[in-house]
Amino acid sequence: MTRAPHDPEQPPIAERIEDVDVAAEMQGSFLEYAYSVIYSRALPDARDGMKPVQRRILYMMSDMGLRPDRGHVKSARVVGEVMGKLHPHGDSAIYDALVRLAQPFTLRVPLVDGHGNFGSLDDGPAAARYTEARLAPPAMSMTESLDEDVVDFVPNYDNSHQQPEVLPAAIPNLLVNGASGIAVGMATNMAPHNLVEVVHAARHLLEHPDAGLDELMEFVPGPDFPSGGTIVGLAGIRDAYATGRGSFKTRARVSVEQLTARKAGLVVTELPYLVGPEKVIEKIKDGVNAKKITGISDVTDLTDRKRGMRLVIGIKTGFNPQAVLEQLYRLTPLEDSFNINNVALVDGQPQTLGLRELLLVYIGHRIRVVTRRSEFRLARRRERLHLVEGLLIAILDIDEVIQVIRTSDDTDQARHRLQDVFDLSQLQAEYILELRLRRLTKFSRIELEAERDKLQAEIAELEELLGSEARIRALVSEELEQVAELYGTPRRTLLTEAKALPAGASRKAVAASLEHADVPCRVFLSVTGRIARVDRPEGEDILAITVPARRSKHDAVASTLDTTSRTEIGAITSKGRLVRFSPLDLPTLPANSVQLGAGVRIADYLALSDRAERVLAIVSLTSEQPIALGTKQGIVKRVAPGGYSNRPDFEVISLKPGDEVVGAVQSGDDAELVFIASDAQLLHFPASSVRPQGCPAGGMAGMKLSAGARVLSFTALTPAELESTVVVTIAATSDTLLGADPGAAKVSTFDEFPGKGRATGGVRAQRFLKGQDALTVAWAGPEPAYALGADGSVRALPEAGAKRDASGVQLDAVVSAVGRRIG
Template identity: 70%
Template sequence: MAASRNAPAPAALTERIEDVDVSTEMQGSFLEYAYSVIYSRALPDARDGLKPVQRRILYQMAEMGLRPDRGHVKSARVVGEVMGKLHPHGDSAIYDALVRLAQPFALRVPLVDGHGNFGSLDDGPAAARYTEARLAPAALALTESLDEDVVDFIPNYDGQFQQPEVLAAAFPNLLVNGTTGIAVGMATNMAPHNLIEVVAAATHLLDNPEATLEELMEFVPGPDLPGGGVIVGLDGVKDAYASGRGTFRTRAKVSIESLGPRRMGLVVTELPYMVGPERVIEKIKDAVNAKKLTGIADVADFTDRNNGMRLVIGIKTGFDPKAVLEQLYRLTPLEDTFGINNVALVEGQPQTLGLKQLLQVYLQHRIQVVTRRSRYRLARRQDRLHLVEGLLIAILDIDEVIQVIRTSDDGEQARARLMDVFDLSQAQAEYILELRLRRLTKFSRVELETERDQLKAEIAQLQELLGSEVLLRAQVARELDAAAETFGTPRRTLLLNGGPVKTRSRAAAPADLQIADAPCRVFLSATGRMVRAELRPAGEAGEDAGTGIVPPTRRSKHDAIRSAVDTTTRGDIGAVTSAGRLVRFSPVDLPSVPGNSVQPAAGTRADQYLGLAGGEHVVALVPLTDNPPLAIGTAQGVVKRVATSEIAHKHDIEIISLKPGDRVVGAALAPDDSELVFVTSDAQLLRFDASSVRPQGRSAGGMAGMRIAEGQHAIYFGVVAAGTEDQAVVVTIADTSQTLAGADAGSGKVSALAEYPSKGRATGGVRAQRFLKGEDTLSLAWVGVEPRAVGPDGAVRALPVPGAKRDASGQPLDAVVGAIGTVVA
């Protein structure tokens, strides 16, 4: 019978209604949601630099055995394993995180090796069912030693599996790869850095815990973005390193090239971080259509996998490419800003960290990892030693051991009797009972004794390591250096000190106003780097009466100079290259230093700044004004003088027609009253009057300058100004061609130029150094006033005392000399 509609409900089904304050409930629920987002999704841990989903992906892939030496598996399988066991937040979120870990343009050191379409700067990736993945080699360094109790494990979402609270992290992943994330009420945005530089700073901080930020920035001068590009202005970077917050500008790497007869263009080879070529092209078209950008003829994208990024922007005839480029920087993503906001979790709390704090948190974690790993290994080796010693006791009296076992009623009695008769522990007795008979040979005894001795040595080392804070830090430093050597790559992003970051205006504003057209001096160091030194205005202390400006301080660290040219910030000068070209450029974007602290070794590489081809380098800088003729010397002994009026108004031209296999070894302005000097690899020196070389047109091939023996070549060509012959010296460095370059310091000699007779052009030279036993070539030579030698790293090297005879042998050098120049003049 149906129940009555008006019958009262059973007691168990009585409604239970509670009055809840809506504001209180919303606050509590929102706080729980915010807590979950902050700690479980959006912010990375400062120790391993990973968000929970990233950490779970790497750990689960390691558990699946997806090592770099094994085949790829479908990304969908990885996503399914991670979602089912560790991360129940949806497959799309997991796959998005997996994709980012595999993108070389997003991470400085990718952690996943992806196979298939993992997206580009302009397009998204293919679906998970189409792509495949496995761990990248660097990911193994993050997940190593997890089975050695190096970190704590916590339950997964349903308590069925265990997952690491943090990874071991053999390198500072947070600084190296950066991160981005938006939480509730806070966000993080960290820039990638160079692994080698970060490790160098970390090891320095290990050795010097009180190191200042300035000291650390000597190792980490700024971010190193995966796509390269140029960072303009380091003030914002320094602010971020100090406080955790700052902003810097990034620019595309652009070169001005000839696209055809009387047609110039801008070639973009590197873009700002996370900016794609399609986005740049779209913004250029929008600016041209809106009449905000003029001078653009066309834009073509020639980017491919073989040649990399190449975006060509054609310039209309009559427009200055530099001025157009400045408009592009203002109106398009060719210039972008990056806001650093270093927010990460430290002991479960979100904190904003500077560079030193980030390194300190990581190093504390790494020291703890090495300590726990060492304790684990010590305990395992002690346990094994205990068993080995018991087994050796059994082998020494194996007949009695067998008799005890055979006369025992059961295993329990056998274990007890073995412990009593041979004074063994329970673990040792149990191990002996499980022993196989084939282990009872003499050879096994020798093996056990060898293993015992090795275990004792390893135990002693581990005990010593755990008992010394100094040794622990040294071990951490060695492992960091090993990671940097294995996974580190050269810096990709060029750092230019362009002043503080300014708010960009979309209104038309001349880019020339950003940097004043002030007097400056451009230096080319002996190691091939360029820097721009600001010159103080006339009237200040130390004024040069002849020029009205004050030159830079004469001496400073790393100041071996090959060339120096006085110009203005937006003026043009020429760079003579080894390929016989003269490249016209403006020093406006060169690193700038005050006039009293010239450090060319801290500048930028000349070949990189000018975009030279591989194997081509700058041999000299020259002014592009009405000056004395420019003298050029080649490795085959050819000499040429060309009038500067022939080259003053050209952009990128050939100034000498080189024979096959020849190259320019030196160039300098050479008035008629100066002298030209050649030095060859077989230690021959020739000096002759510059007036004997008549000036030629820029397309001429030059004339015979020095007669060089077969199989030899000129290693130096220079100009000695009139009036300096008595002060000039000749520096030669002898070496052997049978060893690797830089393996032997060789011998050096410094002698007066007056010791060498002046001869005619196109003749042979005189001996400049007698070779010691084992030496057969000159590796370096230089002629001038006040020589300065530097090593391959730019550090100053000591030269022998001047005054040696012309044909004397050299004195052994203490360290390898990489280049020779002069002090700042």
């Protein structure tokens, strides 16, 4: 390459050579790059839970008017707008972030409503030119009030546009949707949570700023993944909430079902977070081919839009499905680990945050947003009031105003004269000069006076709000509750204390663990709906359960069952269904300190979709004793043993419209069946008078009810229990708001109540005082009777010994349920 000859007429170019230390230059450049990655790309802001690209996508879509009530637009258009105006880092990075915001299996509350192929756990999305997008309804809560100076705006990369430094974020997005990212020298991996639980924890922290971690975990017990599944072992969750770092195991939701009359199978309906079915199938096939997994005949993916996730794993004849399942947990992604590392930006600096710190940062952000919004609205209303007051002055003396304007030489003179004559400000005078003739009617004056009064009331309210920190915190709490009501959904992930399978064990150790003994255990169901089990190794007496000296929350028992850890048992629900389940994964309590508050909610354990459906009792599927059922409308039925369906759940009684089961007990012919109705009538008669029937039958008349009455309690008492049985009734007025009146309680011995025949009205169990017209709680069972409040806390009852038809003793606190002691 030849150099151009130097022009002698041009001055020589001055050379500028600087000596630079390479190590210092590399260090400075690398630090600048690291700061850029940390602050501008990889880590979310702890206030709105957004990375810059996500924040820019939502802001630009809001600026484009892509609201939920508008049509979808091409994703490529959104990507182009974001890249051209706010985020010059390439279209692929922007589209990847947009896709993630729209995936319901990635985010607990998706913020973008995608139309088209936005990918799955096993496949990527279609190109941006093929998909369409708009904001999802929750995203409107993330960007609301941006035009009211609630956050600071900063310039974009070339100072041609403004963008919000952070979003107002009416949703606690960081905890609800989680985050993941890899920066230079650090990474973040945050789990999704349930919106309703996080909101309740935030509201509790707003009301009790000194609340500790244990209090907050009563509202947020653990992550809630979009895909559901089960979390086993909760110690890692508490570590993560305390320190910002922790790990735990997640499992698929698997049930054992009869695929045919002679073949059982494992049906997977929920997978661990971000694990796809194709990955599971591939690992199962690899394990079978390598002879590491035995007992599997076939794997079929029946997942579709109608039934959702459904992966069917066939079990060879002669193999224990539970043993095969434990192999799959160990060797496939049906059990996966999740490592929490809560790293987020706080005031521009990366910090590792626990649950309480995350909530405090978010709450502080919302308090600032609400304060700035209120200040903005106050200023706008004061400005408007100033103009309205000037306009009212003009309208009241409009003739003189017109005369002043007509006799003025120009606009400036007219403005100055108006200010002098009517004592107006410059803004008021300008506004009057722009007044249209149609505003001079009498009706316009009335409208202006009404607007003035409304503005004055709003200004007074805003000034009072800004003058009280307590009122601002209350408003933040109220807005959070509204968000939870709009977008909250039930918990999907089940939390259990079951032990995860140990990793790295040898083949021999694995076989030994699969042959673990099917130990005897006792399963407890509390009246508040919590379930747990107590194991007893072989050779020990399962009946010797230690009764705690001090009663704790949730410790009133509704039902108990002696079984084994691998035996399938049934749960009877208020809808008349029997749901099969295994107690294997239930929380295991120590026999010397049984506290049912440590149990799991049985509605979550069984994944009951209907919130109105309650589990009333647990029963054995192999017992020779019938299951006695009593309904709200006074129907009684005894289900004949042995004729149960092989389906995971099935009806055990055909209910009439509006009816539901109120009690269920497994007992023999020598038991006494007891009904207690809301009109304070008690009826008991021998179980032998009710002939056992098959599952499809609807039962027979059990108790004759008066008009407007309903059955509150049904149970069956064995001859051994009758001598120690007491009857608890609580009377109140039905007109009072539920839970507002504790009512009057009475405890009588069972021998006070004479027996009557089936299908009769029984005898009076409590005399109503003035203002009382119904029972709110009724129960019969062996003493002592344990009463609980709605939150599971212990309540005191009067001493036993009251007459059958006596009135009750006024209670100090509301009793929601009564049950038996543990033992």
